Every structure is written in structure tokens, then in C-alpha cells.
Amino acid sequence: MDQTENTMENGQNNQGRIIPVNIEEQMKTAYIDYSMSVIVGRALPDVRDGLKPVHRRILFAMNELDLQYNKAYKKSARVVGEVLGKYHPHGDSSVYDAMVRMAQEWSMRYTLIDGQGNFGNQDGDGPAAMRYTEVRMDRIAESMMDDIDKETVDFQLNFDDSEKEPTVLPTRIPQLLVNGSSGIAVGMATNMMPHNLSEVLDGCVAYIDNREITIDELMKHVKAPDFPTAGTIYGMEGIKAGYHFGRGRVVLRGKMQVETKTSGREQIIITEVPYQVNRDALTDKIGQLVNDKVIDGIVHVNNESNQKEGTRIVVDLRRDAVANVIINQLYKYTELQTSFGINNVALVKGRPKILNLKDMISEFVEFRHEVVVRRAKYELRKAQERAHILQGYLIALDHLDEVIALIRSSATPDIAKESLINAGWGLDEIQAKAILELRLQRLTGMEREKIKQEYDELMQLIAHLNELLNNEQMRFDLIKTELLEIKAKFGDERKTEITYLDDEVRIEDLIKEEDVVITISHHGYVKRTSLTEYRQQRRGGRGAVGSKTREEDFIEHLFVASTHHTLLFFTEKGRCYWLKSYEIPEGDKTSKGRAIQNLMQLAPDDKVRAIIDVPNLDDEEFVKNHYIVLCTRKGIIKKTSLEDFSRRRATGVNAITIVEGDQLLEAKMTDGQSEIMMAVKSGRAIRFPEEKVRPTGRGAIGVAGIEVDDANDEVVGMICVKAEDTSRTVLVVSEKGYGKRTAVSEYRFTNRGGKGVKTINVTDKTGALVGILDVTEKEDLMISSRNGITIRMSVAQISEQGRATQGVKLIRVDEGDEIAAITKVAEEEEVESVNGSNEEQQPGDAPGGESPGEGNEPTENQ
Known part of the structure; x- marks a missing residue:
């Protein structure tokens, strides 16, 4: 009872003191106050000196302690205590972390604090405790303090009104642009890139000379961000957006170089990593990608970086790995390529504002003007x-x-x-x-x-x-004079290189475009070789060793393609696989190559029979108007739209249904208006219009193209020619090295599926027919034997004869050897002609002189 009376009495006494408030309004007001406190007092830099309060207080406290660059160091704990006790009532770790960052060369483009002791490293190791490290101001930081005692800036009371601190430092350094800033406030954030001091000061001088200067004109001076860890900027569009609108994107890549060890194996040496990338974490990531088989071809990776020599991460490659492909995969899957979002938000007159390049420079110059006026008055x-x-x-x-x-x-x-x-x-x-x-x-x-x-x-x-x-x-x-003095004193060269490329990552950017010879052996070993490594020889020459193959292996396919093109691989079981030319390992003429099963998911009992070079599978107009024509050994032919093969799949797709006992032999790309010719081993050939073969889907079987006589006979090749192209002739080659050219018009049109007409007089001297090509006199012919002997000759050297003749000797074949493959080469480069010789030579000897590829500087890929 007494308690109830007391409660009522207290309620009556408090009546009039209780103010009813709307909780929604109260929370809104409290949150806005809190957010503005974070925005202004913690997270965002001031546009004038480019510093957040904690950095400004650290530098001011060090100045008050007389920690000049030429004075003795003091313990970091002493400085942290001074900052905490007088100006910054927050945790000691926040102050020490900010101080450490200002002393790290890999964090700041221009360090403001000279540290002595362990301040961490780029591998992610933290600094020593503040009781162990020592600090003093860096020389450039003193330029931020110049004239602070001349009433150049306003001072305010500290948190307990016992001391005074500057609201801004009278800096001569455009710190906001030079060292950048990043921070997360409430409802907003900032991420400003570091820049080169010399470039920024040149931009300031250009602005002083012309206040109406455009941002594009300023960018002639302030070219792009400049990071303390160097690297390479790829693409300028995002940077231009950042300079014009305050928001953009920077794509930054590390730097790598390929070295060859004495053993012949290649190494990728990473000498620069992007800004804020942890080197140990990067090394671990590469190792993880290798373990997960995302990147294939890396044997070992090790971080050999140290303080003296800087960044050095060594990536050891397998002997058959392609360095350029690995480099691109490292860019794609690791932090060796990083993008930074530009978000230029800073405090202007106490309010957050998004700033473009001209805004930042003009605000700094106006601030310097204010400092000069106040200093002059003082x-x-x-x-x-x-x-x-x-x-x-x-x-x-x-x-x-x-x-x-x-x-x-x-x-x-x-x-x-x-x-x-x-x-x-x-x-x-x-x-x-x-x-x-x-x-x-x-x-x-x-x-x-x-x-x-x-x-x-x-x-x-x-x-x-x-x-x-x-x-x-x-x-x-006067401002210009002082800025140029700062440039002379502290200016340096750019660290980060600029490459004006698209923002998109394309491996083609890394690989020189050139024609290469792609060879595939009977047992499925593939490689690419620079076209210049092959000599052009006279008809009847001995040839040179084109590839060292295992016992009972021989070169079965020779193909010429650009490194930037897509190759469609068609197997004897009717499957189609995709591969970029540059993805094929590079090797010299005598190297064996790499098993093709390691490059594509090929069945163990399947093998590649045909390759088609497609310049660009992304060109919709091109793929819709082109077709793939396929033929089998038993004379079946089929036509399918190229569009059906435009969507790449790692497991491949079915290109044609092969009946039992048959194999896919050849694939050609056409525009739908060609004439098709097929030749069989027994020396016959057929010619009919492509329109006689209607397009079908990938899973179809196809229709009869040419009649095959018996079980020992089979189709040896197919060509697709244009009726109006009279410059092309039909080239046939036999097993014993005989060949000739014949005009297309000599082959009369017959019905599809017929026997055709004689194309070469097959005898014991010539051997069976092994190949048919459509050629012009401007092209070269490459012939390869089963023993690996390869010869290159001009088509113009091969005489034109009638259909029923046996032809002339193109290459001398050893006893037991025979021609395995022929292919044509577009003669786009100057190739030295070398006279042939009928004298006996050892395999590998070339008749006369040097080849055009030898003695030259190695290409980028080599």
C-alpha cells in the first residue's frame, strides 16, 4: 500500500518534466546526427588537404613533438599516446594502424611518415607492436605543415576543450590526388586513386594559367592514376569516366616476364603485383588453381620476394606448357588483374560531394590561394x-x-x-x-x-x-612558384605504365598475330610452329626433318592458321571440338609436340581427321552464311550450317553420325555456292555442285557423294572450289611422291554418288593416290612423309597436266617411306628460294643456304 502511494506521489512530482516524443522522429534525428559525425569526423577526407581527421591529428601531433625528418626518431607508442590524449579519443589500434599505413611504401605513393622497425610487408605480415617501432615525419610531410604557425588555417578546440587542433593543414602538396583515399561512411563511401606528384602539380599549374581549362586538357598533364606498386593500367575509358564524372573504373595488371632455365624449361617471373594485392595470398591462390586443375601446365610456384630486390614470384612451367596461355589464365583467375572502382567523394566546405578531376585541382588551388592570402596578412x-x-x-x-x-x-x-x-x-x-x-x-x-x-x-x-x-x-x-619548387624537390617518374586497350580481357591482346603451322601426328601429338621455320625448296629436293616422331608415328596433318583464329577439330568418329590456335603448345620444327588428349576431351579410341580455321565465330553474319561440308572414307557427304558449331562446348558435339566400318575423313567450310570434288585412292575423282547436298542437322548421317569400288578403296580427300575462280587448279599427289596440277574444267560434272572420272594414272611407280587439293600458283605446298621428312615448295613449280597422266616427281621418298600428308600455304611473306639437289643427303640436311626463319630475331611467341 505504501509503495503504491509513493509511486503515485512520484508520478505527480514528475508531471511536467516528461516530454512526449515521436520515436520515429527521434530515431531519424539520432541516426542522421550519427551518420554526419561519421561522414565529417571519421571516414571522408577533406578536399583541401586530402586527410581524414586521424591522419591530420597524427601529423599535427608529430609536428608539435618536433619529430622533423632530420631529428631523432621517437617511439610510435609515444606519438599514439599524444594523439589519443590530446586530439583523437578513439582506440589506440585505429591510430597506430593509420600511422603504419602512412609509413608503408606499398600503401602510399608518397609516404608521410619515416618509420624505423618492422612496419609489415606486402605479403600480409603485420607490423610490430607500437612499443617496438619508431617514427618521425617524412620530408614531404613537412611541406604539409609549412606556415601552420602563421594563422593560415583555423584552429578548433579538441574533444575536452583543453587543446587546440587545426581544422585543416596548410599543405603545399595536393595530397588528395597524390596519395588518394578510401573510406566507408554511413550511406556513402570514397575510393580515390593515388597519382604522380609531378603530373598533378603540372595540372595545377595548367589550371592556374587557364581557369577555363577542360578536363580533357587537364588529362594531358594528369594522365592516369599512379600506384606505389607499379603495374600496368589496361584501358582508359573507365579512368576518363572517373576524371569527368567522379565515378569510374581502373583495370590494373601485374607485370610478368618469361625466362628460360638452363634445363630448357620456362619460368614466369612476376615482378610487380597490382595495388593492395597480398603476394603470399596470390601465391597460394595460384597453387590452389593448379591443384583444382583450373590452370594446367604449372609445376611449382614460389614467392621469392624480399625487401632488397622487391617482388619476385616464380612460376615454374611444364616443358610442354604455353607460357602466354598460362599468363592469360593468371590474369583471368587471380588478382594479377584487379579492377578498382573510382568514387571521388570528399568534404567540400564540410559537406560530402562527388568531384571530377577539375574540381579536385580547383579546390586545392583555391585553398592554396586562401593560405597565401592569410599568410601574407599575418x-x-x-x-x-x-x-x-x-x-x-x-x-x-x-x-x-x-x-x-x-x-x-x-x-x-x-x-x-x-x-x-x-x-x-x-x-x-x-x-x-x-x-x-x-x-x-x-x-x-x-x-x-x-x-x-x-x-x-x-x-x-x-x-x-x-x-x-x-x-x-x-x-x-607565387602559388605556381611554390608548386614548382615542390615538384623540383619531390617529383619523380611514373611507376605505373599505361596501355591504351579495351577494358575487356582478351588473350589475343597478349599474343602476336602471325601465321603458324599446326602439325598433328598419327599418334595424336600436336604443336604449332612459326611458318618462317619451314624452308621453301625446289621440286625434287630432299626435304628437311619437320618433326621428330616416335617409332611408328608420322605426321598426318599439316595446317596453317593465324594465332588468333578458332580451330574446329573433327574426329574420325564424327565429333567436333574447339580450340584457339594460341592454345596449342608452341614447339620448334623438330619437337614432338603434345598429346592432343591433353588439350581437348578426346576419346582414347578417337583421333582428329580434319581441322577448319574460322576467323571469328562471334560474327553472326559470317556463321549464318557459311556451312561445314563433311565427307567419310566410304564416300558419304553431309552439309551443316556453321551456326550449329558456333557455341563452344568443352566436351565437344556430334557433327555427323558415322555408320559402322566408316570414318570421317575431311571437313571443309563453304559459303553454299561451291563445287565439291571428292577423290578416291584408286585414282578417280567426282565433281558436282554443292546445292546437290541439302543442309541437315548435326546428328544426320549424310548422303552418298562418290561410289567406292571395293573394300580396299576409300576416299582420300575432298575439295570445295568456286566455278568462277579460274586461277585454281586441282593438285593430286601419290604415295611415291608424284604429283601434278589439272584444270578444274577438265573434270566434267557428274551426278552425286557416281563413280566420277580418272584424276591420276595410278601405277606401281606412283603408288596410290594420297591427297587432293585446290591450289593457285601464289601458294606453297607442304608435303610430309611418314618418317617426318617435310618439304615446302611453290605450287608454280609443279607442272599442269591432263587428268590421265601420272605427274612428275615432287619429293624423293626413301625405301619403305611414303607420303603421309599434303597441305597448302598462302604465300604472304617473302620466302627465299633454295635450289634443290639430287645428291644424297642425310635426313635433316637442307639443300643450299639458310632458311628464311633462321638467323632472324625470335618472334614474341618464340
Whole structure:
């Protein structure tokens, strides 16, 4: 009962003190106050000095402790304690972390603190505790403190009103652009890139010279961000957007170089990593990608970086790995390529604002103008005050005896001061007080001259300062002079290179476009070789060793393609696989190559039979108007739209349904208007229009193309020619190295599925027919034997003969050897002709002289 009465009584007493509030409004107000506190007091930099409060307080505290660059170091804990106790009432770790970052060369483009001790490293190791490390201001940081004691900036009370701290530093360094800034506030964030000091100062000078300068004109000076860890910027579009609108994107790549060890194996040496990338984490990521089989071809990776030599991450490659492909995969799957979002948000007059490049430069220049004006006013006032006192000294010295007598006769200093004021010499209280404090040595004749000289100099200074304050152009000229002094003192060269490329990552950007010879052996070993490695020889030459193959292996396919093209691989079981030319391992003429099963998911009992070179599978117009024509050994032919093969699949797709006992032999790409010719081993060939074969889907079987006589006979090749192209002739080659050219018109049209007509007179001397090609005299022919002997010759050297002849000897074949494959080469480059020889030569000897590819500088891919 008593408790109830007390409660009622307390309620009556408190009535009138309780103010009802709307909780929604209260929370909104409280949250806005909190968010503005974070935005202004913690997370965002000031546009003028580019510093957040914690960094500004650290530098100011160090300046107050007299930790200049040429003074002794002090313990970091001493500085942190000073900052916490006087200016920054937050955790000591936040202050120490900010201080450490300002001392790290890989974090700041221009360090502001000179640290001694363990301040961590780029591999992610943290700094030592603050009781172990020591700091002092870096030389460039002192330029941010210049004139702070000349009333150039406003001061405010600290958190407990016991000290005063600057609201901004009177920096001569455009810190916001030079070192950048990043921070997350409430409802907004900032991410500003570091830049080169020399470029930024040149931009400031250009702005002073022309206030109407455009951003594009400024970008001639401030080219792009410049990161402390160097690297390479790829693409400028995102940077241009950032400079124009305050928001953009920077694509940054590390730097790598390929070295060859004495053993012949290649290494990729990573010498620069992108900004803020942890080197140990990068090394671990590469190892993980290798373990997960995302990247194939890496044997070992090790971080050999140290403080003396800098970044060095060594990636050892397998002997058959393609360095350029691995490099591209590293860019694609690891932080060796990183993108940074540009978000230029800073405080302008206490409010957050998105800034473009011109805004940041103009705000800094205007701030420097304000500093120059305030400094000039301060120096003018001090000069006038000093001149006033010196004027008093001169008056006293002019009446020295009277002054001495007056002072001696005065009972107290106050009486002496009043006497001097009332003596009629025009002295005021300040001058009288200064005279009384004058030392006796200043009364000598020499000292009087010094006072007079100092007074005259002060009057000149006063006149100069008055002129400066009254002349804006003079002030901006002074700003330019000071900025150029800073450039001369601290300016350096760019660290980050700029490459003007698309933002998209394309491996083609890394690989030189050139024609290469792609060879596939009977047992499925593939490689690519620069076309210049093959010699052009006269008909009848001995040939050179084109590839070393295993016992019972031989070169079955020779194909010429650009490194940037897509290759469609068709297997004997009717499957189609995709591969870029550059993905095929590079090897010299004599190397074996790499098993094709390692490059595509090929069945163990399947093998590649045909390859088609497609310039660009992404070109919709091209793929819709082209077809793939397939033929089998048993004479089946089929036509399918190229569009059906335009969507790449790692497991491949079915291109044709092969019946039992048959195999896919050849695939050609056409535009639908060609004439098809097929040839069989027994020496017959058929010619019919492509329109006789209607397009079908990938899973179809096809229709009869040519009649095959018996079980021993089979189709050896197919060509697709244009009726209007009279420059092309039909080239046939036999097993024993005989060949000839025949005009297409000599082959009359017959019905599809017929026997055709004779194309070469097959005898024991010539051997069976092994291949048919459509060629022009501007092309070269490459012939390869089962023993690996390869010869290159001009088609123009091969005579044109009738259908029923046996042809002429193209290549001399050893006993037991025979021709395995023929292919044509577009003769786009100058190739030295080498005279053939009928004398016996050892395999690998080339008749006469050097090949065009030897003795030259290696290509980029080599």
C-alpha cells in the first residue's frame, strides 16, 4: 500500500518534466546526427588537404613533438599516446594502424611518415607492436605543415576543450590526388586513386594559367592514376569516366616476364603485383588453381620476394606448357588483374560531394590561394608590428642622452614608461615598453646601423606584402612558384605504365598475330610452329626433318592458321571440338609436340581427321552464311550450317553420325555456292555442285557423294572450289611422291554418288593416290612423309597436266617411306628460294643456304 502511494506521489512530482516524443522522429534525428559525425569526423577526407581527421591529428601531433625528418626518431607508442590524449579519443589500434599505413611504401605513393622497425610487408605480415617501432615525419610531410604557425588555417578546440587542433593543414602538396583515399561512411563511401606528384602539380599549374581549362586538357598533364606498386593500367575509358564524372573504373595488371632455365624449361617471373594485392595470398591462390586443375601446365610456384630486390614470384612451367596461355589464365583467375572502382567523394566546405578531376585541382588551388592570402596578412601584421618597434628604437637612439637621463630619474619602470610617452617624441606605449627592454649593447653605433637596416628591409617587405594582397595575379604566380619548387624537390617518374586497350580481357591482346603451322601426328601429338621455320625448296629436293616422331608415328596433318583464329577439330568418329590456335603448345620444327588428349576431351579410341580455321565465330553474319561440308572414307557427304558449331562446348558435339566400318575423313567450310570434288585412292575423282547436298542437322548421317569400288578403296580427300575462280587448279599427289596440277574444267560434272572420272594414272611407280587439293600458283605446298621428312615448295613449280597422266616427281621418298600428308600455304611473306639437289643427303640436311626463319630475331611467341 505504501509503495503504491509513493509511486503515485512520484508520478505527480514528475508531471511536467516528461516530454512526449515521436520515436520515429527521434530515431531519424539520432541516426542522421550519427551518420554526419561519421561522414565529417571519421571516414571522408577533406578536399583541401586530402586527410581524414586521424591522419591530420597524427601529423599535427608529430609536428608539435618536433619529430622533423632530420631529428631523432621517437617511439610510435609515444606519438599514439599524444594523439589519443590530446586530439583523437578513439582506440589506440585505429591510430597506430593509420600511422603504419602512412609509413608503408606499398600503401602510399608518397609516404608521410619515416618509420624505423618492422612496419609489415606486402605479403600480409603485420607490423610490430607500437612499443617496438619508431617514427618521425617524412620530408614531404613537412611541406604539409609549412606556415601552420602563421594563422593560415583555423584552429578548433579538441574533444575536452583543453587543446587546440587545426581544422585543416596548410599543405603545399595536393595530397588528395597524390596519395588518394578510401573510406566507408554511413550511406556513402570514397575510393580515390593515388597519382604522380609531378603530373598533378603540372595540372595545377595548367589550371592556374587557364581557369577555363577542360578536363580533357587537364588529362594531358594528369594522365592516369599512379600506384606505389607499379603495374600496368589496361584501358582508359573507365579512368576518363572517373576524371569527368567522379565515378569510374581502373583495370590494373601485374607485370610478368618469361625466362628460360638452363634445363630448357620456362619460368614466369612476376615482378610487380597490382595495388593492395597480398603476394603470399596470390601465391597460394595460384597453387590452389593448379591443384583444382583450373590452370594446367604449372609445376611449382614460389614467392621469392624480399625487401632488397622487391617482388619476385616464380612460376615454374611444364616443358610442354604455353607460357602466354598460362599468363592469360593468371590474369583471368587471380588478382594479377584487379579492377578498382573510382568514387571521388570528399568534404567540400564540410559537406560530402562527388568531384571530377577539375574540381579536385580547383579546390586545392583555391585553398592554396586562401593560405597565401592569410599568410601574407599575418606576415604583414608582424612586419608592421616589428617596424613600429624599430621606429621607436630609432627615435630613442636619436635622443639617447635624454632617454637615459629620463629612465635614471624614474623611480619605477611604469613611471619611466609614462615619461617616455609624454616626452613629446611621439612614442606610444608599445614602443616605450620595447625601449625599456632594450639591451645596452644595442646602443652601440654598429647596432644602430643594424636597426636602421632591419627597418628599411621591413618597409620593403611591407610594401611587397601590400602589393601581393592587392594583386591577384601576383598571388597566383607565387602559388605556381611554390608548386614548382615542390615538384623540383619531390617529383619523380611514373611507376605505373599505361596501355591504351579495351577494358575487356582478351588473350589475343597478349599474343602476336602471325601465321603458324599446326602439325598433328598419327599418334595424336600436336604443336604449332612459326611458318618462317619451314624452308621453301625446289621440286625434287630432299626435304628437311619437320618433326621428330616416335617409332611408328608420322605426321598426318599439316595446317596453317593465324594465332588468333578458332580451330574446329573433327574426329574420325564424327565429333567436333574447339580450340584457339594460341592454345596449342608452341614447339620448334623438330619437337614432338603434345598429346592432343591433353588439350581437348578426346576419346582414347578417337583421333582428329580434319581441322577448319574460322576467323571469328562471334560474327553472326559470317556463321549464318557459311556451312561445314563433311565427307567419310566410304564416300558419304553431309552439309551443316556453321551456326550449329558456333557455341563452344568443352566436351565437344556430334557433327555427323558415322555408320559402322566408316570414318570421317575431311571437313571443309563453304559459303553454299561451291563445287565439291571428292577423290578416291584408286585414282578417280567426282565433281558436282554443292546445292546437290541439302543442309541437315548435326546428328544426320549424310548422303552418298562418290561410289567406292571395293573394300580396299576409300576416299582420300575432298575439295570445295568456286566455278568462277579460274586461277585454281586441282593438285593430286601419290604415295611415291608424284604429283601434278589439272584444270578444274577438265573434270566434267557428274551426278552425286557416281563413280566420277580418272584424276591420276595410278601405277606401281606412283603408288596410290594420297591427297587432293585446290591450289593457285601464289601458294606453297607442304608435303610430309611418314618418317617426318617435310618439304615446302611453290605450287608454280609443279607442272599442269591432263587428268590421265601420272605427274612428275615432287619429293624423293626413301625405301619403305611414303607420303603421309599434303597441305597448302598462302604465300604472304617473302620466302627465299633454295635450289634443290639430287645428291644424297642425310635426313635433316637442307639443300643450299639458310632458311628464311633462321638467323632472324625470335618472334614474341618464340
